[in-house]
Amino acid sequence: MCLLTLLVRLNTNDPATKLAAAQSEITLEAQLEAQLEAQLEALQCHFTWDLDPGRKKLLSIIDRLQDIGTEEGNFWLGQVYNLQGYIHFLLGSADEAKSFFSRAAEAFRRMREPDEGPWLLVNYGNQAWLHHRQGEEAESRACLSKVEALMEEYPSPSEDELHPEVYAEKAWTLMNFGRKKQRLAADYYQRAMRMQPDVVEWQTSYVLGLTSLFKHSDTGLEGDDWEKMRQAKEQDPENLFLAAKYLQQLAKKGESVKDEARELATRVLRNPVGSYSGIKPLLMVYRFYVSTDEGVYNLQGYIHFLLGSADEAKSFFSRAAEAFRRMREPDEGPWLLVNYGNQAWLHHRQGEEAESRACLSKVEALMEEYPSPSEDELHPEVYAEKAWTLRNFGRKKQRLAADYYQRAMRMQPDVMEWQTSYVLGLTSLFKHSDTGLEGDDWEKMRQAKEQDPENLYLAARYLQQLAKKGESVKDEARELATRVLRNPVGSYSGIKPLIRVYSFYVSTDEGVKLAAEALEKHPDDRYLKRCAALGYKWRITSSTDSRPEQSMIQRAILLHEEVISLYPHSSFVKRMDLASVYAKSNQGLAESDQIYRELLARDLEPAETQVLFNNYAKYLNYERWDWQRAALKILEKIRDKKRDRMCREIDECLARLEEPQCFKQQWI
Template identity: 45%
Template sequence: RQIANKNSNKTVFLNKCHFTWDLDCSKPKLLRLTHKMEDFSTEKGNRWLGHNYNLWGFIQYKLGLKEEAKGSFQKAAKTLNKLRNADEGAWLVVNYGNLAWLHHDLGELEESQAYLSKVHLHPEIPSPSQDKLHPEIYAEKAWTLMFLKKDMNLVVDYFEKAASMQPDMVEWNTSYVIASFNAHKNNNMRLDTDLLEKMRQAKERDPENLYLAALYLEQHAAEVRELAGNVSTLCCSNSGMWTLLNLYRKYISADEAIVLAEKVLKEHPDVRFLKRLVAFCYRWRIVYKSRNYPDPEQSMVDRAIPLHEELLKLYPDDTLENEIDLATIYAKSHHSKDKAEQIYQKLLTNEPAVPKDKQMLYNRYATHLYFNLNDSHRSIEYHMKVAAIPEKSSFRKNSIRVLKKNKDRGIEEFLRNLQEPTQ
C-alpha cells in the first residue's frame, strides 16, 4: 500500500519520526540550531551523534534544504549502526520514518514505501494503536525535546520510561537524571535526597560525562577545583565546559573562570564553542560583575572585543545577540564607548521581525541607557516597549519587574492595561 497522503497516513508514523512530534520552530531559531548542530557533531565520544544527525536532517528539511536533509538522515543511520555495533535494530525506526517522509515529499514513492514498510513491519515496534512506544523511540524523542528546550516534564517522563525498559543503556539513565535536575531547577524546586542519590549513582555508571559530573559537583563546590584540574583528560563538551565555568564563576571567581577557559581554548584552539565560552567569561567579568569586582583593566576589554567580533563570523545566524554582546563590551571601554551606541542605533534602525528578538534588543538597550548613559527616562521608555509586546520571554519578565519598581501613575496604569501573552 503506497502512501497517498502524508496526513492521512500519520497514524502509521505516529510518534515514530520527527515530522509527527510537533517540533515547529521559527526560521531564526532553526538557523541558530544549525550552528548548535554543527558544534554538537564535533564533540568526541558523543553517544547522541546519530540522534543529532536525525534532528539536523529535520531542521534542514524545514529550511528547504531537502537534499542536505537526505544526507543527514543517511549519516544518522550509519552513525547509529556504528554506535550500536550492528546493521539493523529498533534504533533505526525513527530514521526510517524520517526517510519515508522525505522520499515521499521528493516524489520518490517507491523508496518512501520501502522505508515505511520497515517502520510498519519492524518486529520490535508496537502497532500505531498501542500507547506504549519502544524504548529507542522514547529515548530519541526525549533527547530531541530536550535539545529543542521543549516540555521538560515530558522529557523526564520519556527518559525514565526508556531507562526503566532498557536499564543497560547508561546514557539514557544519565539523561533521565540530568533532565530531572533541570526540571527541578526550572520549577525552582530544591533537590531532594533521592535525586542527589540518583545523580551520584549515574555519575558512577557514567564517569566520563563531564556535564553530569559538573552538575553533581555543583552540590559539592569544594571539589570543583579538582574537576577543573582533570578537565583536559575529560571529554571536552560544550555543555560540560559551560557548567564547569559557571561553577567557577559562582564558587571561586570570574577571573579564575577566565584563566581556565583560556587554558582549555589554548589546548583546543580550533573548537568553535570554546571561543564562545571564553567570550562569555570575559563579558561576565567586565559587564555583570563590575559592581562586585574592581573595574576591569583596559587590557581585559581589549582581549574581549576581538573575541566577540570573531563570534559574528563564527555564528552568522546569531548576529543580533552577538552584536548586542559586543556593544556591552564597547560600553566598558575607556576609548571606544561611542561604538556601543553606534551598534545599538544600527540594530534599532533595522529592528528584528521576531517578537522575542525585538524584546531582547529593547531590554538590553534599556539596560545600556540606564547603567552606561544614566538616562533613566529613555530606559523606562524601552522597558515599556518590551512589556507592550504580548510574548512570553525572560526579557519581558525583567522589564515588567523594572517597571513595577517605578511609582509613576502613568506606568502603573500602563501595567494594568497590558495585553497578556497568548502563549
Template identity: 60%
Template sequence: MSAAQSEITLKAQLEALQCHFTWDLDPNRSKLLTLMDKLQDIGTEEGNFWLGQVYNLQGYIHFLLGSADEAKSFFSRAAEAFRRMREPDEGPWLLVNYGNQAWLHHRQGEEAESRACLSKVEALMEEYPSPSEDELHPEVYAEKAWTLMNFGRKKQRLAADIFQRAMRMQPDVVEWQTSYVLGLTSLFKHSDTGLEGDDWEKMRQAKEQDPENLYLAARYLQQLAKKGESVKDEARELATRVLRNPVGSYSGIKPLLMVYRFYVSTDEGVKLAAEALEKHPDDRYLKRCAALGYKWRITSWTDSRPEQSMIQRAILLHEEVISLYPHSSFVKRMDLASVYAKSNQGLAKSDQIYRELLARDLEPAETQVLFNHYAKHLNSERRDRQRSIEYHMKAAEIPIESFFRQSSIKTLEKIRDKRQDRMCREIDECLARLEEPQ
C-alpha cells in the same frame, strides 16, 4: 529397499546431522540480508580462525535466499578454509560442512551426491568418534555456538552454554574462549556495570591468553570503563594498533569508537574514524563506522554544537553508506534522519525519512525499533510530547523483549510517575496491559 523406503532413510539420516539445516535458526528475510552484509564485512585474510565457519554460514544464507550455486561455492570455500587451517586435512571440523553439502544436494534433488556427503560424515565419525554417545565433537559444539551467536539474544544465551561444553572438552583452544566472552559482552552490552564475578574473571583470562585480538582488547576497555576506571591512555594506544591492522569488522575499530564516544571524546573518535578511512578509502565497513562516529558527535548533548560543514560531511557519508548497504540500511536511515534534524532547515528532510520508514512493511522487531526512535525524535526535535508518548506506547506494546522496548517502557513510567501529563490515564492503561499474562 523400495524407493520410498530409501527416501525415508535418507531423510532420517539428514535430520540426524549437526549442521545449519538442522539447527533451527529460523531467520526472517530481513535478518538474512543484514547478516549477509555483516559476514561480508568480516576480514577474510589468512589466519582468521573463524573463516571456515563464516563461509559455512554464508553458504546457508545464500541457500535460504534462493541461490543454490552461491551456496555450493561458499560451502566449497569453507571446506578449503578448514583444510588450510587444520592438520591433518580431514577431521571432525568438517562434519558441519559435509552435513551442509548433503542437505544442499538433497534440496536440489541430487540424491547420489547427497549420499556421498553422508558417507563422508560416516567415515569421519568412524575415524574420529565423539567422546560419548550423548555428546558431539567439541569442534561441532564450537561451530554451532559461533553460528547461534549471530541469531539474536535467545540464541546467544544458548550459544554461551554450548561454547562452555566445547571448552570443557578442549580447554586449550584460545579462540573459543575469546568468542565465548565476546558473546557474554553482547548479552550484557546494555548493562551499566558490565560483566561481573566469574564472567569478568573469564574475560580477564581471555585477554591475557589472546593479547593480539584487538577486537577483544576494545571490548575489554569498555568493560573496564564501565567499572569506573579511566581508559583514555589505553584507548589511544589501542587506536595506533588498530590503525596498523587489516580492516574488517573483527579489527576492533567499532567497539573502540564506542569507547571513544563514552569515555574519551567524540571529537577524537571522529578523527580516529577519518584516519582509518584515509588509509582505506574504499572500505565500506570503515565508511559505516565513520558515519556512526559523525552521528554520535553531531547528536551529542554534551559537546558543543557542530559546524554545518561537519553535518554536511556526515549527511553525504550516511547517504553513501546507505547505497553500499542497500539491503541492511534500516538503522542507517534513522541515523541519517537524526543528522538531518541537526542541520540548518533539516527537520523537513528528517520527517520525510521517518514517514518513508513508517510506510514500510517491516518485521515486528524493526517496527519496535522504529517506533522507539521516532518517539524520541518527536519529543526532542518536534517538541510533540503527545505523539511521542503515543509512539512509545506502540513500541512497548509490541511483545518482543529488547532494549528498545524497555527504553520506551522506562520513559512511559517516568512520565506516569510525575503525574503531570494529560495522557497519564492512557499510559496507566498501556502499562497495565503489558503486565497482563500473554
C-alpha cells in the same frame, strides 16, 4: 538387478505382475528416501539448527559477514563461509551456496592439520543437505558417508554429547541470530571448552558473547565472567577486538581507559579493517569514555529540511543511520525507527514514493521484530530519541522530554545514557533555582553520577548543583578541570558548565584563566571560543571583582566579534554580550548604543523581543543611568508592533507626555 525387476522381464505380458513390481519399486524408493531424510535430519548442520529468521534478518547477517576480514589466519573463516552458504541457499541461490560451502571446506583444510577432521562435520552435513535439495541423491549420500567416516575416526569425548568442534561452530553461528540464540550459544561454547579446554579462540568467542549478552549492564561483567574475560585477554593478546571490548568493561567499572584507548587505536589503525578488527568497539569506547563530541545527525537533517535543503537533509539522515549502525549491535534495531521514519517523510515530500514505501517497510519490519514492551506506548528507543530531541526546543518542550525519558527508563531501566540525559534535562528545567535540585531529583542526579563516572559534562553540572546548596567545590572544580582539558572539546565535554562553576563559585579570574588555557590547547575550536567569550563576559561585567584591565576587555571584544562571525544564525545573545563588554571599555558607550540600535530595528520573535527589552532596560539603567529613556523606548516598541492588547492605552499614555519623540531623535 533386483528380483522384482527380473520377474517383470521374464513375464512382461502379465499386467498384474507388472503392477506389483512397480508398486514394490515405489515402496522401496520411498523407504530409501525416508531413510535418507532420517539420516539428514540427524545431522548437526545449519539446515537442522532452526536458522530462518526471515529475509530481512538474513540480508542483514550477510552484510555483517561480508565485513568480516577474510584474510589468511582468520580462525573462523570456514565457519563464516558455511553460514554465508546456508543463507544464500535460503535466499534462493543454490549455486552461491555450493560455492561458499566449497570455500568453507578449503578454508578448513588450509587452517587445520590434518586436512580432514571433525571441523568438517558441519560442512559435509551442509553439502549433504544441499545436494539432497537439488535432487542429487548420489552426491548427498557421498557426503553422508564422509560424515559417518569422520564420526567413526574422531568420536566425541563424551558419548551423550556432540563433538566439541560441532558445539563450537554451532555456538559461533547462533551468536549471529539475536539475544535468545546467544544464551544458547554461551552454553554450547562451555560444553565445547569442557571437552577441549585448550582452544584459545573458543574462550575468546565465549567471553565476547558474554559482553553482548550483558551489554546493557552498568557495571559490566562481574565475578567468574569477568575473570574469564581477563584470562582470555591474557591468552589472546593479539586479538584487538577483544582488547577493545575489554576496555569497554574496564570503563564500565569506573576505571579511566583514555590512555589505553589511544594506544590501542594506533594498533587497530595499522591493520586491515573488518568487523572484528576492533574499530567498532573502539569507536564506542571513544564515544562514551574518551570523547562525547557526537553528531546529532537526525535532528540536523530535519532542520535542514525545514530550511529548504532536501539534499542536506538526505545526507544527514544517511549519516545518522550509518552512525547508529557503527555504534549499535546488531546493525539493525529499534534505534533506527525514527531515522527510517524521517527518510520516509523526506522521500514522500520529494515525490519519491517508491523509496518512501521502502522506508515504511523497514519501519514495519523493525516494529514486528522489536515490539514495544508495552503495547499502548512507543518503543523505549523512540521515547528516548524524542526526549533528546525535544530538549533542544525550549523550556516547554523540556518538561515533555522529561516525561518521555521516564517512560523509556520504565521499560528499559538499564540504559545509563538515558538516565544521564534525564537528570541533565532536570538541571536545565531548574537552572534558575537558587538551591538546585532537591528531593528525588537530587537523588537521581547523585545516582547518575555514580553510574556514569566518566561523563565530565555531568560531573560539571553536578558541581553546579553542589555549589548551589552552599558547598565549597573549589578543589573538585580544579581537579575536574585537569580531566576536561585532557579531552577533545565539544558541547558535552564539560568545558562550558565548568567555566560557569569557576566564574560563579571559584573566581572569575580563574574562570578566564581556564578559558585561556583551553584555547591554547584548541585554538581553532569555535565552540570553545563561544565558551571562553562567556567566561570573559562574566569577569568583565562582574560587580564584585576589581575593574578589569583594558587588555582583557580588548581580548573579550575580539573574541565576541569572532564568535558572532562563527555563529551567524545564533548570535543574538552574543551581540548583547558584546554591547555589555563595550560598555566597560575605554571606547565608551557609542559602540554599545550602535549594537542596541541595530537589534531594536530587527523584526524579532516575541521571546527574543522580551529578552532584548529586558537587557536594553538594564543597559540604560546601569550603564546610561537613564531608566526613563529605557521605559519610554520599550513602550514605543510595544506600541509600534501593535501585538499587545494594551497598545491603545500605551499610545494614549505616550501622547500625554511632552515631546516623547525627543528620545527617539537622540537614539536615531
